Amino acid sequence: xxxxxxxxxxxxxxxxxxxxxxxxxxxxxxxxxxxxxxxxxxxxxxxxxxxxxxxxxxxxxxxxxxxxxxxxxxxxxxxxxxxxxxxxxxxxxxxxxxxxxxxxxxxxxxxxxxxxxxxxxxxxxxxxxxxxxxxxxxxxxxxxxxxxxxxxxxxxxxxxxxxxxxxxxxxxxxxxxxxxxxxxxxxxxxxxxxxxxxxxxxxxxxxxxxxxxxxxxxxxxxxxxxxxxxxxxxxxxxxxxxxxxxxxxxxxxxxxxxxxxxxxxxxxxxxxxxxxxxxxxxxxxxxxxxxxxxxxxxxxxxxxxxxxxxxxxxxxxxxxxxxxxxxxxxxxxxxxxxxxxxxxxxxxxxxx
Amino acid sequence: xxxxxxxxxxxxxxxxxxxxxxxxxxxxxxxxxxxxxxxxxxxxxxxxxxxxxxxxxxxxxxxxxxxxxxxxxxxxxxxxxxxxxxxxxxxxxxxxxxxxxxxxxxxxxxxxxxxxxxxxxxxxxxxxxxxxxxxxxxxxxxxxxxxxxxxxxxxxxxxxxxxxxxxxxxxxxxxxxxxxxxxxxxxxxxxxxxxxxxxxxxxxxxxxxxxxxxxxxxxxxxxxxxxxxxxxxxxxxxxxxxxxxxxxxxxxxxxxxxxxxxxxxxxxxxxxxxxxxxxxxxxxxxxxxxxxxxxxxxxxxxxxxxxxxxxxxxxxxxxxxxxxxxxxxxxxxxxxxxxxxxxxxxxxxxxxxxxxxxxxxxxxxxxxxxxxxxxxxxxxxxxxxxxxxxxxxxxxxxxxxxxxxxxxxxxxxxxxxxxxxxxxxxxxxxxxxxxxxxxxxxxxxxxxxxxxxxxxxxxxxxxxxxxxxxxxxxxxxxxxxxxxxxxxxxxxxxxxxxxxxxxxxxxxxxxxxxxxxxxxxxxxxxxxxxxxxxxxxxxxxxxx
Numbered sequence: 001x002x003x004x005x006x007x008x009x010x011x012x013x014x015x016x017x018x019x020x021x022x023x024x025x026x027x028x029x030x031x032x033x034x035x036x037x038x039x040x041x042x043x044x045x046x047x048x049x050x051x052x053x054x055x056x057x058x059x060x061x062x063x064x065x066x067x068x069x070x071x072x073x074x075x076x077x078x079x080x081x082x083x084x085x086x087x088x089x090x091x092x093x094x095x096x097x098x099x100x101x102x103x104x105x106x107x108x109x110x111x112x113x114x115x116x117x118x119x120x121x122x123x124x125x126x127x128x129x130x131x132x133x134x135x136x137x138x139x140x141x142x143x144x145x146x147x148x149x150x151x152x153x154x155x156x157x158x159x160x161x162x163x164x165x166x167x168x169x170x171x172x173x174x175x176x177x178x179x180x181x182x183x184x185x186x187x188x189x190x191x192x193x194x195x196x197x198x199x200x201x202x203x204x205x206x207x208x209x210x211x212x213x214x215x216x217x218x219x220x221x222x223x224x225x226x227x228x229x230x231x232x233x234x235x236x237x238x239x240x241x242x243x244x245x246x247x248x249x250x251x252x253x254x255x256x257x258x259x260x261x262x263x264x265x266x267x268x269x270x271x272x273x274x275x276x277x278x279x280x281x282x283x284x285x286x287x288x289x290x291x292x293x294x295x296x297x298x299x300x301x302x303x304x305x306x307x308x309x310x311x312x313x314x315x316x317x318x319x320x321x322x323x324x325x326x327x328x329x330x331x332x333x334x335x336x337x338x339x340x341x342x343x344x345x346x347x348x349x350x351x352x
Numbered sequence: 353x354x355x356x357x358x359x360x361x362x363x364x365x366x367x368x369x370x371x372x373x374x375x376x377x378x379x380x381x382x383x384x385x386x387x388x389x390x391x392x393x394x395x396x397x398x399x400x401x402x403x404x405x406x407x408x409x410x411x412x413x414x415x416x417x418x419x420x421x422x423x424x425x426x427x428x429x430x431x432x433x434x435x436x437x438x439x440x441x442x443x444x445x446x447x448x449x450x451x452x453x454x455x456x457x458x459x460x461x462x463x464x465x466x467x468x469x470x471x472x473x474x475x476x477x478x479x480x481x482x483x484x485x486x487x488x489x490x491x492x493x494x495x496x497x498x499x500x501x502x503x504x505x506x507x508x509x510x511x512x513x514x515x516x517x518x519x520x521x522x523x524x525x526x527x528x529x530x531x532x533x534x535x536x537x538x539x540x541x542x543x544x545x546x547x548x549x550x551x552x553x554x555x556x557x558x559x560x561x562x563x564x565x566x567x568x569x570x571x572x573x574x575x576x577x578x579x580x581x582x583x584x585x586x587x588x589x590x591x592x593x594x595x596x597x598x599x600x601x602x603x604x605x606x607x608x609x610x611x612x613x614x615x616x617x618x619x620x621x622x623x624x625x626x627x628x629x630x631x632x633x634x635x636x637x638x639x640x641x642x643x644x645x646x647x648x649x650x651x652x653x654x655x656x657x658x659x660x661x662x663x664x665x666x667x668x669x670x671x672x673x674x675x676x677x678x679x680x681x682x683x684x685x686x687x688x689x690x691x692x693x694x695x696x697x698x699x700x701x702x703x704x705x706x707x708x709x710x711x712x713x714x715x716x717x718x719x720x721x722x723x724x725x726x727x728x729x730x731x732x733x734x735x736x737x738x739x740x741x742x743x744x745x746x747x748x749x750x751x752x753x754x755x756x757x758x759x760x761x762x763x764x765x766x767x768x769x770x771x772x773x774x775x776x777x778x779x780x781x782x783x784x785x786x787x788x789x790x791x792x793x794x795x796x797x798x799x800x801x802x803x804x805x806x807x808x809x810x811x812x813x814x815x816x817x818x819x820x821x822x823x824x825x826x827x828x829x830x831x832x833x834x835x836x837x838x839x840x841x842x843x844x845x846x847x848x849x850x851x852x853x854x855x856x857x858x859x860x861x862x863x864x865x866x867x868x869x870x871x872x873x874x875x876x877x878x879x880x881x882x883x884x885x886x887x888x889x890x891x892x893x894x895x896x
Contacts, residue, residue: 003374003375053441057434060431061432063690064650064687065686065690066435068516068758069756069757069760069788070788071762072762073761075724075764076764079727079763103523109448109520109522110446110523112520114784116452120363125359125362125363126358126359128362128364129817130457130813130817132782138448206447207367208368209447212447214445214492215488217444283483284492285443285445287442291442291524292442292525294434295442297525297530302759302760304686305689308694314690317651317655319557319655319656320557325560329568332566336571336572
């Protein structure tokens with residue numbers, strides 16, 4: 001098995017294994033484990049892990065103010081700056097907030113994406129041309145996935161509140177606007193599946209992406225696909241007792257856990273995969289979510305020349321001071337008519 | 353070694369090898385790497401483990417405890433640089449950066465995709481500093497640190513020019529440049545350096561500039577260029593050196609006085625300063641604006657950069673004017689005041705003595721970019737310019753990586769260009785290859801040596817390709833830039849890929865266009881090329 005095959009297989013096997021574990025466990029009456037213990041443990045790992053990681057990042061200082069400047073810097077007042085310049089090369093903290101908002105909410109940098117192709121004519125190899133296309137598909141796939149995921153998570157909040165908050169109910173209603181299926185069909189369900197298949201498909205289809213993708217990249221994709229498909233199966237095909245599920249969730253939320261009867265194993269599989277995702281999050285690349293807020297090339301203003309940035313560990317370094325330099329070259333400098341601090345004779349006299 | 357022909361290098365294959373990247377080892381083929389640093393240079397600057405070694409050797413003679421040094425060095429840098437820790441932790445390997453790197457586009461080597469180049473370092477971080485990496489190894493991209501990993505670092509970290517193009521496209525702003533500098537620091541900690549960069553650093557440290565010019569040699573070079581000015585324009589452009597009490601200290605990279613075509617830009621500076629009757633001085637001690645030190649470590653960058661403020665204080669100047677240079681300005685902009693640690697209070701907020709403009713944007717730094725300074729002069733109508741003297745030039749402008757992505761100076765040089773060139777003589781390259789998306793010259797960050805020419809031509813391929821596009825489409829015959837390293841490396845690059853196009857600094861064009869009172873009739877430009885219309889009855893309308 002080659003590198004890519006090995007990494008794909010392991011990730012896929014891991015997710016299938018997890019599914020099997022939950023299924024078999026519930027068949028063996030381990031509902032308490034999968035319904036109560038694991039969810040609590042996962043939440044604990046999730047929060048502990050994220051807090052630990054964020055503290056770890058925060059403890060390392062930012063020695064230099066190194067924003068990636070992607071627009072005209074603020075200089076002379078008449079030099080034109082577009083709104084884009086101000087956002088991509090922020091002059092102050094307020095503009096940094098704008099830049100970060102755009103980055104986090106609209107994936108600004110990914111929106112810039114281009115794809116470069118080498119176009120060559122075999123007859124004139126020296127005329128090979130690199131063509132740089134604008135390429136928004138990755139942006140579209142990423143943003144579709146993330147927003148669908150967000151909406152789905154928000155929709156699930158109806159399991160956590162009694163009565164269901166109006167905002168959540170409204171959101172679900174909008175998501176289910178296209179009612180050509182019973183029960184109400186959610187648009188985000190199809191979007192997230194398509195987006196995930198795209199994100200997975202590009203890793204498989206592009207030779208260079210396949211070359212660099214690790215099991216730890218395939219794993220969350222398979223895992224979330226597993227979560228989504230078990231959710232869809234439950235909602236549209238193999239229904240489970242929703243009231244019982246809500247009872248279970250409310251029990252967890254109110255710290256009085258109960259295991260109601262009538263919940264299908266499929267639900268436990270779904271829940272278990274979610275728990276694995278939560279636990280995996282802080283130890284993996286999924287940290288990009290909190291991490292983007294800490295990125296020094298994005299969250300700092302490009303105002304270095306008028307606002308001093310202090311490096312907490314700045315230390316004096318050995319450099320070649322001027323007087324040593326003059327001692328080295330005094331005679332020659334004097335001869336060449338370059339001003340010196342000490343004339344050669346005076347320097348000699350001093351030494352004696 | 354002979355350099356392959358352009359048609360051979362242009363056949364880039366983007367097909368990755370069949371074996372996984374952890375198994376594939378770098379192929380140190382002559383032409384693709386820089387020579388090992390001579391021990392002499394390391395001794396000059398107190399760098400560790402000086403020894404005579406060669407990249408082609410089987411045994412790189414690493415210190416016995418090299419692994420310990422590297423891992424401790426990594427731990428230390430993780431504690432000091434949030435960037436490193438974060439960039440190691442949050443990459444999702446989406447590959448958005450992959451085809452943004454000029455070295456990947458030019459070589460097709462997948463380890464030149466910034467994501468994978470970073471993974472070369474990240475894999476070691478994961479193995480030794482994360483629980484999951486310790487437990488799962490290769491599956492999460494972790495691997496043991498052995499000598500072959502070090503060789504790989506050496507090969508690929510010197511195939512990154514710290515241009516930051518990847519970081520523009522990364523959704524989290526992960527910056528390969530940052531990791532490259534820190535990685536090179538770790539290599540240096542076990543005595544692995546490249547000769548071209550180290551020689552420049554040591555010379556600059558000791559004598560004052562990368563080219564190792566002694567004070568008298570520096571003066572000779574500049575005086576010669578002043579004489580050239582007088583020969584061509586009839587105008588004396590006197591220069592003072594180390595003059596105390598001058599208003600302005602002028603600092604420019606050595607590329608501007610060392611070789612053509614940089615020298616023409618320096619002649620342009622001298623003409624401009626003479627025209628303005630500016631009270632300025634050169635320093636033979638702070639004679640280098642560029643800073644190859646920063647290419648190899650943050651500390652070495654500071655050790656070289658410290659001279660500039662030190663000299664400004666000694667000479668009691670009011671402020672500093674900086675010449676056209678790329679990485680010099682990334683450093684001046686993003687590092688210099690922070691290295692100094694406080695506001696250099698011995699300097700004043702820069703004020704243009706000609707226009708009275710206060711450079712508020714430099715009120716801490718106290719240093720002004722020559723393009724800002726010149727643009728302000730033109731804006732205030734302080735320069736009499738005759739664009740027809742540049743009528744033989746059809747220009748495109750190369751945004752230098754560092755001034756673009758580490759500062760953001762895009763409009764000032766373009767404003768100058770539009771004022772010193774006749775209308776319709778300026779053409780932009782395709783939008784995805786300029787401004788913040790500009791392509792590197794392929795030879796920056798200390799790798800502009802001779803022995804790695806094949807790599808340089810590959811790395812510069814995307815840049816040259818865009819230049820050829822505007823050359824063929826609009827008849828562009830000059831590539832303008834505000835970077836001395838560009839002026840040192842792009843002529844070689846274009847000679848190889850687009851020999852019809854020459855490289856010029858922007859202040860050279862200003863020097864051509866400046867009309868002095870009572871000047872003799874100008875018949876040539878600063879390069880002794882006849883001006884359009886000279887020796888003709890009509891003149892001025894000639895087309896290529």
